[in-house]
Amino acid sequence: MTDSNTETRPASKSIRPLGALLPFIRPYWRTLLLALAALLASSAAVLLLPIAVRDVIDYGFTAEDAAEVDRYFLILLLFAFLIGVFSAARAYFVNWLGERVVADLRNQLFGQVLAMDMKFFEVTKVGEVLSRLTTDTTLIQSISGVGLSIVLRSTIQFFGALTLLAITNFSLTLWLVVLLPLVIAPVMIIGRWVRKLSAESQDRIADASGDAGEILNAVQTVQMFTAEKAEAARFDRAVRLSFVTAISRIRARALLTTVAMTGLFGAFVVVLWMGARSVLAGEISGGELGQFVMYAVLVGASGGALVEFWGELQRAAGAMERISQLLVQKPEVVNPIDAKVLVSQGPGRIELENVSFSYPSRPDTLALDNLNLSIKPGEQVALVGASGAGKSTLLQLLLRMFDVSSGSIAIDGHDVRTLDLASLRGRIGIVPQESVIFGISA
Template identity: 50%
Template sequence: MTTRTTSSTASPDADIPSKSSLSTLKGLIPFMAPYRRQFILAGIALLFAAGATLAIPAAFKQMIDLGFGASATARGIENVNATFLALFGVAAVLAVATAARFYMVSWLGERVTADIRSAVYRHVVRQSPEFFETTRTGEVLSRLTTDTTLIQAIVGTSISLALRNTLLFIGGLVMLFITSPRLTSIILGLLVLVVLPIVLFGRRVRKLSRDSQDRIADASAVAGEILNAMPTVQAFTREGYEAGRFGVEVESAFTTAMRRIRARATLTLLAIVLIFGAIVFVLWLGAHAVIAGTMTGGELGQFILYAGIVAGSVGALSEVMGDAQRAAGATERLLELLGARSDIQDPPHPATLPARTANGARVTLDNVTFAYPSRLQEAALSHLALEIQPGETVAVVGPSGAGKTTLFQLLLRFYDPQSGSIRLDGVDVRDLTLQTLRGAVGIVPQDTVVFSLDAMENIRYGRPDATDDEVIAAARMAAAHEFIERLPEGYRSFLGERGVRLSGGQRQRIAIARALLKNPPLLLLDEATSALDAESERLVQRALEAAMIGRTTIIIAHRLATVQRADRIVVLDGGKIVEMGTHHELVALRGVYANLAALQFQAHAPVAA
């Protein structure tokens, strides 16, 4: 006997730095790295645009000093004409470079966002059921939509704006020093005072941005839960209550968003007042310098324009900082999803299953003990030992909570047992890849899933490479062909979200056809006929009997019509096997199974007149 113990579940943010800074955005680098060429092209366009912008004030200086200040009118007109011609050339370069920059960074924003969405979704769908026990679907959807939209803004716009305004800030400062070192030194000293409030409020904006995204995710989770349960909500006339519950979440998100907006507005207010206050003071000094004759009018004009460029770039950088803080919060949330690690992983050196036999698979449970991660103190299965022969049909019965569904989840390796082993054809399921294991198992669940596809594709979900004829053959075996043919467009009829256009029995027959199409050596039937009427059940039972030939079948069932056809019946109670045998043997024992059978017979007994 082999005993293994599963590792503890990794924390969703085990690999995520807990820093409250923009360093979280470094997590986007792997998604941007494949597009270095596009970033380089955008950078070149950015350099040309920034250079053209910085050339404009110098052209104005030339125009003022050489044109308006020239003694000869003809000479002045020539200078003005040349200056304006040069300005038009600069404007043309600026237009082309800006358009090219906009196109490239917009493309990058869309491309990187699409890659992030795909990566997160690909990662989430590979998580074990344990992940979905603690993570709400609405929260995942919020991160895939709202959070990635914020990242799209930072990659597609904000990074470009940050680089552009950084270049303008540096270039403008250099030109300010060239124009007037004294005035520039004064303005720099004053601008230093602006940095402190920007940093302090920037941290607050980041925290509030994360809180705001969390509240939006909460609202999305509530909305998703309500919309998925609309028949129940309407049946109990709870529409008003649920609308109010969602309204509370929306108001909470609004309140948090307003706190973020107020903080960001305060940041903008302080930045603009302090920056332009410093500029006005310095320009007042410059005006006195022109009056005193220590500075020309053109130099002052140039200084004003460069000061405006520097001030504008600082203001824009403060805006970008706010966007970056929000994107940092969104990135942190997405990286938490990407950092989640499932205990259910493929082995580093996977084994292979032996060649399929004509009778199906052998299933061995060796002293299996399992408790759900959320209820570790309560064993769902305890020291379970069972050998199922190839081609055998085994029915698993027992009261609610006995461990029947848990057994199926372990066979599919949705979870690993804390001790003991499960073997398929002699190979431990933990030594197989999930693709190999689950490819050898077909299941018809109790809660039937029908996708928003047509009938053909819903059945083909069991084996994507199946031909139309094979799909139709599987539908015939599952007694689904006739009702599908009666649909408006036959097999190409759209079945609606979650199969709302079908009855419960029809949905179940679609699921049975899907499993039969897969043609696995091991078939798991979880109450496969529970939603069928008597006629449909008779048809499906006949189809299932034919489908069981050449494969091993394990059935969870309460209906005696299903149980009695099994080669063997396993009775579970409290996670343990308490009885095992044929229907007649177990009835003779007068134990748990006999009581369950008596209850069912009593339930179906005719009422005395």
């Protein structure tokens, strides 16, 4: 999560990082089952529709009774109704699940960030953290909601239609299966390129967000030194770099889509041409060819949707990988086992013994060097010194925002590293130099 890590972070080589979403999905297994039931029902209706179309062509058009024709078309209308109802149910349950999962993910991620110690924020841009909370979770939302629905529906319809194609006409299906690998191979090669560019694009967005957060957090300083143009130019460079990377990703995605769609439907045109010749030769009926055409279109559309969405899955996998890196981080400043609670009515003696400290972002520079200080109960002590002399640092160490590099700080004879953090910080009154007004109290 450091700046250097942002530059060198490898792209996700698979969609396995999305498996980290399972603990967030598991509590809502009932909704998931309802979504899967609606998905199976709608897919079954779609897969049975070509059979109804075959019967309409072979029997409905040749029926002498108009009522017989009406019956076949009423069956088609029934299929259309079932597809609409089950598709709506699927969309509702899957989208609800996606929104709920991402809401839980954002809450856990934000809670994790709040629990991190100051060392984490010393080496991590706030803007990058915000990018994980917003941009990356939005990508996850698109996958766990609409994306999951598309992937599952397309997978079921692709293999279901392919199986029914083989049942309808095995020889034509065999030709289709032979041609498909010629399409899939270049798609997989270009897909790796898209995955790499997707990860780079997300990192450039995080960089721009980090720069913006850094500038806005110090906007008063920027204005006092009339550095608005310089900082605007710096942000513009970050945005332009993000744009250039995004355009490269878009071009790669466009090439991927072109190759996939052209190859898939090109293969189907060849197979359908052979089917048309089979009809002329009397080997199959017109209804069977119509059924084969519809299944071929389903295979093409479903396969195309899977290929089109594969890039989105890879982007989401990269986003989840970065989120997981945050979720597994542990703060170094934590409550010790068997933490002691600081007595509220204690005398309040403070002892600093041989305290040395350097900030994580500047490990070679000592902010405090072998400091010794004793403050008796009731004694008033003022720390005076030049800017950067370590006055604020001393207070941060007393509050245990950081742990000392060496030495010890004790309150009433208890090393602060052995105390419960809430009781320690609750005993210390603070009047900040610059007050922060949160939006909820503004």
